[in-house]
Amino acid sequence: MNRILIVDDEPNIVMSLEYIFKKENFEVFIARDGAEAIGIIENKLPDIVLLDIMMPKVDGYQVLNQIKSNENFNEIKIIFLSAKNKISDIELGLQLGADKYISKPFSTKKLMKEVKKLLK
Amino acid sequence: MSSFLVISIIIIYLAVIFYVAFWAEKNSKSIWVNNPYVYTLSLAVYCTAWTYYGSVGLAATSGLKFLTIYLGPVIIIPVWILLMKKIIRISKGNKISSIADFISLRYGNDRFLGALVTIICVLAIVPYISLQLKAISETFNVITDHAINENSIINDTTFYIAILLAIFAAFFGTQNTDASERHKGIVTAVALESVIKLVFFLVIGIYVTFYLFNGPSDIYDKASVLPNFEVQQTINGLEDGFNWFFLSMLSMFAIILLPRQFQVTVVENQRENYLKTVTWLFPLYLLLFNIFVIFIAWAGNIVFQNQGVDADLFTLMLPLKNNHEFLALLVFLGGFSAAISMIVISSLALSTMLSNNLIIPYGFLKKYSKGESKQNTGSIKKIRRVAIFSLIIVAYLFYKSFTLDWSLVSIGLISFVIIAQLAPSFFGGLFWRRGSSKGAKYGIIIGFLVTVYTLVIPFTIDSQLITTSFINEGMFGLSFLKPYELFGLQIFEPVSHAFFWSLFFNFMVYVLVSVNKIGSYRERNFAEMFVDSDKYASIQEDAYVWKGEAYVSDIRKVLTRFLGEQRTERALNLFYMKYNIDNKIQIADARLVNFSEKLLTGSIGSASSRILISSVVKEEEISLMEVLNILDETQKAKESNKELKERDKQKDEFLDTVAHELKTPITSIRALSEILLEDDTIENKVKKRFLTSILSESKRVNRLINSVLGIEKLATGKEKLDLNNNSVKKTIQKSIDVVSQLAINKKIQINSKEINEVELMYDEDRIQQVLINLLSNAIKFSEETKGKVIVGTRINQNKMEISVEDNGKGIAQDELVSIFDKFYQAKNQTILKPVGSGLGLAISKQIVESHNGEIWAKNIKPQGVRLTFTLPLNIN
Numbered sequence: 001m002n003r004i005l006i007v008d009d010e011p012n013i014v015m016s017l018e019y020i021f022k023k024e025n026f027e028v029f030i031a032r033d034g035a036e037a038i039g040i041i042e043n044k045l046p047d048i049v050l051l052d053i054m055m056p057k058v059d060g061y062q063v064l065n066q067i068k069s070n071e072n073f074n075e076i077k078i079i080f081l082s083a084k085n086k087i088s089d090i091e092l093g094l095q096l097g098a099d100k101y102i103s104k105p106f107s108t109k110k111l112m113k114e115v116k117k118l119l120k
Numbered sequence: 121m122s123s124f125l126v127i128s129i130i131i132i133y134l135a136v137i138f139y140v141a142f143w144a145e146k147n148s149k150s151i152w153v154n155n156p157y158v159y160t161l162s163l164a165v166y167c168t169a170w171t172y173y174g175s176v177g178l179a180a181t182s183g184l185k186f187l188t189i190y191l192g193p194v195i196i197i198p199v200w201i202l203l204m205k206k207i208i209r210i211s212k213g214n215k216i217s218s219i220a221d222f223i224s225l226r227y228g229n230d231r232f233l234g235a236l237v238t239i240i241c242v243l244a245i246v247p248y249i250s251l252q253l254k255a256i257s258e259t260f261n262v263i264t265d266h267a268i269n270e271n272s273i274i275n276d277t278t279f280y281i282a283i284l285l286a287i288f289a290a291f292f293g294t295q296n297t298d299a300s301e302r303h304k305g306i307v308t309a310v311a312l313e314s315v316i317k318l319v320f321f322l323v324i325g326i327y328v329t330f331y332l333f334n335g336p337s338d339i340y341d342k343a344s345v346l347p348n349f350e351v352q353q354t355i356n357g358l359e360d361g362f363n364w365f366f367l368s369m370l371s372m373f374a375i376i377l378l379p380r381q382f383q384v385t386v387v388e389n390q391r392e393n394y395l396k397t398v399t400w401l402f403p404l405y406l407l408l409f410n411i412f413v414i415f416i417a418w419a420g421n422i423v424f425q426n427q428g429v430d431a432d433l434f435t436l437m438l439p440l441k442n443n444h445e446f447l448a449l450l451v452f453l454g455g456f457s458a459a460i461s462m463i464v465i466s467s468l469a470l471s472t473m474l475s476n477n478l479i480i481p482y483g484f485l486k487k488y489s490k491g492e493s494k495q496n497t498g499s500i501k502k503i504r505r506v507a508i509f510s511l512i513i514v515a516y517l518f519y520k521s522f523t524l525d526w527s528l529v530s531i532g533l534i535s536f537v538i539i540a541q542l543a544p545s546f547f548g549g550l551f552w553r554r555g556s557s558k559g560a561k562y563g564i565i566i567g568f569l570v571t572v573y574t575l576v577i578p579f580t581i582d583s584q585l586i587t588t589s590f591i592n593e594g595m596f597g598l599s600f601l602k603p604y605e606l607f608g609l610q611i612f613e614p615v616s617h618a619f620f621w622s623l624f625f626n627f628m629v630y631v632l633v634s635v636n637k638i639g640s641y642r643e644r645n646f647a648e649m650f651v652d653s654d655k656y657a658s659i660q661e662d663a664y665v666w667k668g669e670a671y672v673s674d675i676r677k678v679l680t681r682f683l684g685e686q687r688t689e690r691a692l693n694l695f696y697m698k699y700n701i702d703n704k705i706q707i708a709d710a711r712l713v714n715f716s717e718k719l720l721t722g723s724i725g726s727a728s729s730r731i732l733i734s735s736v737v738k739e740e741e742i743s744l745m746e747v748l749n750i751l752d753e754t755q756k757a758k759e760s761n762k763e764l765k766e767r768d769k770q771k772d773e774f775l776d777t778v779a780h781e782l783k784t785p786i787t788s789i790r791a792l793s794e795i796l797l798e799d800d801t802i803e804n805k806v807k808k809r810f811l812t813s814i815l816s817e818s819k820r821v822n823r824l825i826n827s828v829l830g831i832e833k834l835a836t837g838k839e840k841l842d843l844n845n846n847s848v849k850k851t852i853q854k855s856i857d858v859v860s861q862l863a864i865n866k867k868i869q870i871n872s873k874e875i876n877e878v879e880l881m882y883d884e885d886r887i888q889q890v891l892i893n894l895l896s897n898a899i900k901f902s903e904e905t906k907g908k909v910i911v912g913t914r915i916n917q918n919k920m921e922i923s924v925e926d927n928g929k930g931i932a933q934d935e936l937v938s939i940f941d942k943f944y945q946a947k948n949q950t951i952l953k954p955v956g957s958g959l960g961l962a963i964s965k966q967i968v969e970s971h972n973g974e975i976w977a978k979n980i981k982p983q984g985v986r987l988t989f990t991l992p993l994n995i996n
Contacts, residue, residue, distance in 0.1 A: 012788035012813040019795060019806070054780070083783035105787035108794045 002119055005029045005046040007037040007063065008081070009055050013104075017050065020108050021115075034058025038066050046076065047119060050111075051098070053082040053089075061096060068097045077118040081106065121445050123264040126452070127277060133453060134284055137460075140312055141292050141305035148304045154390055156397035161311035162384045163398060164318070164405050166193065166375060168248075169255035169459035170532045171409060172321065172451075177432035179417035186413060188364055190406045192371030197403055200375065201395050204385055206550065208395075210653050211386045215722040217299035218469060219382040219542065220477040224727050226549040226650045227557030228643035229717075231727035234477035236564055237542060241379050241473060243568075244538035245466050246511060250519035251531045252459035253278055257519070262436050263445075263452050279516060285463050286512040290505040293468040297497040297682070298722035299476060299504075300387060306464060307388050313457035318409055320454030321435075325412025327447055328419045328438055336415055343418035346425065366616035370533070373540045379469035380462065387469075463512065471507035476725030479503055485728055489735065493684040500723060533615045534575055540623060541567035544630040552634075553647045559634030567626025575618035641665070641747045648751055655755065661699075662754045664714035665747045670737035672708045675716050678732050682723050691719055713737060781824055785817035827963060834966040841883040841970060848878050848920065848991075852911055855891035862899050868907035870895070876913045878920060880991055886967045887991075890975075893960040894924040894987050901928035901985070918993045919973070925986035930979040939977060940965040964989070 004026045006017045014030055021028050029044055031037035035058045041049065049067070053060035060080060067073045078100075080093045085103035093101045100114055144153045152158075175186040193200070207222070216222050220241065224234030257278035292305040333339045375381055389395075420434030429437055435455075439447035480488070480503065488496050544567075545560035639647070649656045649663050656663035672692075679688040695715050696703045713733060720729030792810045796802065802810075833839040856870055863870050891911075898909045907927060914921045931939060940961050968975045968989045975989040 010784055010788060012817055013784075013791065015810075015813065016788065016791035016795060020791075023799070083780045083787065104783050105790040108791050109798075 001025060001027050002048070003027045003029070003044060003046040004115070005031060005037065005040055005044070005049045007031045007034070007049060007055070007060070008052040009033055010052075013052075016108070020112060024112065034060065034063045037063050041067060041073065041076070045073075048077040048079065048115060050079050050081050050115075053080060053084055053093070061092075064093075064096050064098060079111075079114065079118070081111075121263055121265075121449065123260075123277070126260065126264050126449070129449065129453070130277075130281065130456070133456070134281075134288075134460075137309050137313065138288060141288070141309040143305075144308035145292065145295065145305035153304050153308050156391075156394040157401070158308055158311040159384075159389065159394040160398045160401040160405070161314040162307045162388065163381070163402055164314035164409075165310050165380055165384055165461050165465050166378075167314070167317065167406070167409055167458055168462040168532075169252050169455045172317065172455040172458045173255055173259070173432045173435055174532060175410070175413045176417045176420065176434050177430070179414050180421050180431035180434060184414065185364070185367065187410065188367035189371045190410050192368040193375040194403045194406055195368065196372040196375065197399060201399055203376065203550075204395055205392060206653050208386050208389050208392060210650055211300075212389075213653075213718075214726070215298070215300040215718050216726070217387055217476060217722055218473045219377060219379055219546070220473040221721070221726050222382075222386075223542065223545055223549065223560065224477060224725070225721075226646050227545070227555075227560055228640055228646055229727045229730035230557045230561075230643075231481045231731070233545075233557055233561055234473075234725060234727050235482065236561060238470075238473040238477045240538060240541060240564060240568060242470055242511070244535045245379060245470055246515050247518060247531050248535040249463050249466055249512065249515035252463050253282055253516055253519045256281060256456060256459050258433070259436055259452050259455055262433060262440070263448055278519075281460075282463075282512050282516045285460055286467070286509045289464045289467045289471075289512075290508045293464075293471065293508065294501045294504045297500050299472040300722035302388050302390060303468065306468065307384065310384070310461040310465060313461045314405075317454040317457040317461075318405065320450045320457075321409060322412070324435060324439065324447060324451050324454075325416060327444070329412060329415045332423075332438065332442065333415075333419060339415050339418045339422070342422050346421055363613050363616045366619050367533075370536050370540055370615070370619050373543050374536045377539050377542050377546060378536075379473065379539075380465040383465055383469040383472075463515075467508045467511045470511055471504045474507040474511075475500060475503040476723075477727065479507070480724045481728040481731065485731055488681060488724070488728075489678070489732060491681060493681055496682055497684075497723070530579065530615075534571075534579065537571050537575060537615060537619050537622065538568065540619060541571065541626055543623065544627045548630060548634075549647070549650055551651060553644070553651050554634050554638075555630065555647065556634040556637055556639035557643055558637050558639070559630040559632075562633050563626045563630030566629045567622045570622040570625050571618055574621055575614060579614070641742050645747050645751070648748070656751075661711035661714045662758065663751065664710055665742065665750045666710035666713050666739065667742050668737055668739035670708035670713060672706055672712065674736035675708055675712060675733065678736055679716055679719060682720055708737070778824070778828060782821060785820040785824075788817045789814050789821075827960075830963055830966075834963070834970055841886065843881050843883055845879050845881055846884045846887075848880055848913060848922070849875050851884055851888055852891060852913075852922070855888050855895060856911070858888075858892050859895045859899060862896060863909070866899060866902065866907060867905040868899055868902050868909060870909045870911065872911040874910075874912040876915060876920070878913075878915070878993075880920060880993065882971055882991055883967075887971070890964040890967050890989065891922075891924070893964050894989075897960065897987075898924050898926035898928075902926045903928065915993070916990075919990040920993060921988055921990050923986050923988040925980060925984055927984040930983055930985045931977060933979070936977045936979070940975065 002025075004021050006014055006021075006028065007030075008014050008017070009032050014032075018028050018030065029040050029046060031040050033055045037049070037051070038058065040046070041063075049063075051060045051063060060082065064078060064080075067076055067078065078098045080098045080101045081104060082089070082093070082101070083104040090101045090103075099118055102111060102114065144150075147153060171189075175189070178186040210216070211222060214225055216225060220234045220237040223237050224230050227233050257276070260277055289306070292309075293303055295303070295305075329336060329339065333342070416435055416438065417431070419438060420429070420431060423438060423441065424434070436448055436451050439445070439451065480500070484499065484503070487499075491499070541564050544563050545555065548555035549560070645663075645665050676688060676692065679691070683691065693703065695701075695712065696705075699711060717726070717729045717733050720732065723729075724732070792814050796807060796810055830839075852872060852875060856872060860870070895909065895911070899907070902909060910925050912923050912925075914923075965975050968991075972992050973990040975987065977985055977987045980986045
C-alpha cells in the first residue's frame with residue numbers, strides 16, 4: 001500500500017485530497033503545517049508528499065529543504081501543490097528539488113495521474 | 121655604530137616595506153588590506169619625522185606648545201568625520217583624485233584654479249619633504265657618528281635613500297592610470313610604518329621615563345629646578361592664549377587640507393563607515409604618540425644641560441649617551457619610518473596634482489586628443505613617474521642647499537600656513553553656493569603673498585643670521601609694514617601672526633569678490649552639487665545641467681583615446697543599462713556628457729576632461745536661473761518617479777494577494793465538485809459534507825470580492841455612511857456575539873467589563889465590521905486556552921477610544937503602521953498565510969477614518985498587541 005502525506009492548511013482541500021487517495025487505497029497522512037509535516041515524515045516515512053507552499057509556521061520550501069538534507073528521505077517523492085503559479089515560483093520549486101509542481105486550482109484526475117506516474 | 125651595519129639594516133627594512141606593499145597589491149582583496157584599522161593607521165602619516173624629533177625639540181624649548189599640532193586634529197575629530205563623509209561622497213561620485221581637482225571641479229572645472237592649488241601645494245610641501253630628508257640624514261649621521269659630509273652627493277646615503285623612495289612611490293603609485301583608484305600597496309605599507317613608528321617611540325619613551333629616570337614625577341622634580349622652566353610650561357595670559365588658539369586652528373586645517381592627508385583620507389578610502397573607527401582610534405594614536413614627548417624633552421634638558429645638544433635630537437641622543445645603541449637604532453628606524461611614509465604619500469599626491477592639474481591640462485591636451493589609448497595612458501604614467509622623481513630630487517637639492525640650519529618645526533609650520541591658504545575656497549566651496557572661482561583665485565593668491573611677506577621672507581633672512589632693516593623697521597621704513605608686526609599687530613608670534621593676516625586677507629577677498637562677481641552657470645551647477653551633496657548624490661548624472669548638441673560617436677572616440685576600446689564599450693554599456701537607454705542612440709544627452717567627463721577625470725583631471733569632452737560637443741550657454749530651475753525639476757521628477765514605481769509595486773503585490781486568496785476557495789470548490797461529478801458511489805453523508813463545504817467556500821469568495829470593492833468604494837466616497845445614534849456598549853456586545861463561536865473553539869476568554877455606556881453617532885453596521893475584524897484577529901493571534909482578549913473603552917478629551925487587545929506574540933515594531941496599508945502583507949506573508957482576506961485592517965482604517973476617527977496599533981507589556989480606534993463624541 002502506498003503511503004501519501006498531504007500537507008495543507010485548508011481543511012476543504014485536505015478533505016477532497018484525503019477522499020480521492022483513500023479511494024485509490026493509499027494510506028493517507030495529514031499535516032496542517034510544515035512543522036507537523038516534518039514530524040510525520042520522520043515517523044511514517046511516506047512514499048510521496050503533496051506539499052503546499054504558503055503555510056503558517058514552517059513553509060513548504062523549508063519542509064522540502066529538510067527532506068532533501070536527510071539521506072534517509074532520498075526515496076520520498078515530492079509534489080508542490082500551490083496557488084503560487086508565477087514561472088519564477090515554479091522554477092524555484094523545481095530547483096529546490098521537487099519532482100513536480102502543480103498549480104492550484106488543480107484537476108483531481110490529473111493529480112492522481114502524476115502521483116501514480118511518480119510512484120511507478 | 122658602523123655605517124655599514126646601519127645601511128644594511130636600512131636596506132633590510134626597506135626590503136620588508138617593499139615586500140609588504142607588493143604583497144598587498146597582489147592580495148588586494150585580503151582582509152589584512154581592507155579594514156578600517158589599516159585605513160586609520162594610514163591617516164597617521166600625519167605624524168612625520170617632525171613629530172618624532174621636532175615635537176621633542178619644541179617641547180624642550182617652548183614647553184607644551186607642541187601639543188597644539190595634535191590638539192587641533194583631536195578637537196576637530198567629530199566635525200572632521202562629518203566633513204569627510206561629505207567630501208568622500210563628492211570625491212567618489214566625481215572620481216576626484218586630489219585636493220587640487222576637488223577645488224577645480226567645485227569652481228566649474230576651472231583649469232587655472234587647479235593649477236594654482238597645485239603650485240601652492242608644491243611650494244608648501246617640497247620644503248617639508250626636504251625636512252624629512254634632513255631628519256633622515258642628520259639622525260643617520262648621529263647614529264653612525266659620521267661627520268657631515270658637505271656637498272658631496274655621491275657619498276651621501278640620504279641621496280640613495282631618496283632615490284629608493286622615488287622608485288617605490290613611482291612603482292606602486294602608478295599601477296593605474298586612473299589616479300582616483302586606490303593604491304593599496306602603498307597604504308598598507310604606510311599603515312605598517314605607522315605601527316612601527318609608534319611602538320618604537322613608546323619604547324624609547326618608557327625607557328627614558330622609567331629606566332633613565334624614576335617615572336614622570338622624578339623627571340618633573342628634576343626639570344622644574346632648571347632655569348626658564350616656569351616660563352616654558354605656562355600659558356601667559358591672553359597673548360599666549362591667542363597663539364595657542366591659532367596654532368590649534370592651523371593644525372585643524374592641516375589635517376584636512378594637507379595633500380597627503382587628502383590622499384589617505386579621501387582618495388584611499390574604501391568604505392565610508394571606516395570613518396567610525398577613525399573617531400576613536402586616531403585620537404588615541406595621537407595621544408599615545410604625545411604622551412612621552414614632554415618627558416623626553418625634560419629629560420633631555422636635564423641630561424644635556426648647557427652642552428649645546430640640538431633639542432631636536434634628544435630622542436636619539438638620550439639612549440646613545442647611555443650606550444644603548446640598539447635603542448638608538450630603534451629610534452632611528454621609527455623616525456625613518458615616519459619620514460619615508462610622509463615622503464612617499466606626499467610625492468604620490470603631488471605627482472597626481474602636477475600631472476592632472478598642471479602638466480596635462482596645460483601641455484598635453486592637444487597631443488592626447490590625437491593619440492591612441494596605449495600611448496596616452498603610457499604618457500600619463502610617465503608624467504607622474506617623472507613628477508615623483510623630480511619632486512624628491514628637488515626636495516633633496518633644497519635640503520642640501522637651504523635647510524641645514526632651519527629647525528624642523530619652523531619649516532613644518534610655514535608649510536602648514538601656506539596650505540591653510542586653501543581653506544577659504546575649500547570650506548567656502550562646500551557650504552556657500554555663491555563662492556566663485558574668481559574669489560577663490562584672488563583669495564588664494566593674496567593669502568599666499570601675505571604669507572610670503574610676513575613669514576617666508578623674514579624667516580629666510582633670519583635663518584641666514586643677517587640683520588636687515590626690513591624686519592626691524594618694515595619695508596621702505598614704514599613701521600606698519602613690519603613683517604612680524606603687520607599693521608602694528610604685536611600680540612602674535614610670527615607663525616600665528618602670518619596665519620592670522622594671510623587668512624584674514626584671503627577670506628575677505630574670497631567673500632568680497634564672490635559677492636560682487638557672479639560665477640558662470642557651470643560653477644553654480646557644481647556649487648549646488650557640492651553644497652547640497654546629499655540631495656544630489658541620489659540623482660547622480662542627472663544633477664548636471666547641460667544643453668547643446670553632441671554625438672555619442674564623438675564622445676566615444678575621446679573616451680577610447682584613454683580607456684581603450686574594451687573599457688569604453690563596457691563603461692558605456694553600464695551607463696545605458698543604468699538609465700535604461702537604447703545602446704544604438706546617437707545623440708548624447710547631459711547625463712552622458714557628465715558621465716564621460718567623470719570617466720576621464722581620474723586619469724587626466726577634471727579640467728582637462730571637461731576641455732576634451734567639450735571639444736567634441738557643441739554646448740549652449742544657459743542662464744543661471746535656468747540651471748537652478750532644471751536642477752529643481754529633475755530633483756522633483758526623480759522623487760515622484762520613485763513614488764510611482766513604489767505604488768506600482770504595491771499594486772502588483774496587492775493583486776497577487778487577491779489572486780492567491782481567490783484561488784484557495786476555488787481550489788476546494790473545483791476538487792470537491794469534480795469528485796461529486798465523477799464518483800457515483802459516494803455516500804449521501806459525504807456528499808452533503810462536500811456540498812456544505814462548496815457552499816461555504818463560495819461565500820468566502822464573495823466576501824473577498826466585497827472586501828476589495830468595499831475598500832475602493834469607501835476610499836472614493838461612492839458609499840455613504842448610515843449615521844445614527846447608537847449605544848457603543850450594545851454594538852460591542854453584538855460584535856462579540858458574532859465571534860463568540862471562534863473564541864469558544866479556541867477556549868479563549870473575551871473580557872468586556874470596562875465599557876462606558878455612551879451614545880454616539882455612527883454607522884453601526886460599519887463599526888461592527890471593524891470590531892468583528894479586530895476581535896477575530898485577536899482571537900487568531902492568541903494561543904489556544906492561554907489566550908485572553910480584552911475589549912475596553914475610554915473617553916479621552918472629545919473622543920471615545922475603543923480598544924481590543926490580546927496576549928499573543930505582538931507585531932514587529934516596524935510593521936505597526938504598515939499593517940493598515942491597503943497593499944500590506946506582513947513581511948513573511950508571501951510565505952505564511954495571510955489571515956482572512958488580508959484586507960481587514962485596511963478596510964477598518966477606511967471605515968474609522970470616514971467617521972473622522974483614527975486607528976493605531978501598539979505592542980503592550982508583557983506581551984500582546986492593542987488595537988485602538990477613536991470615534992469623535994460629536995460627529996458632524
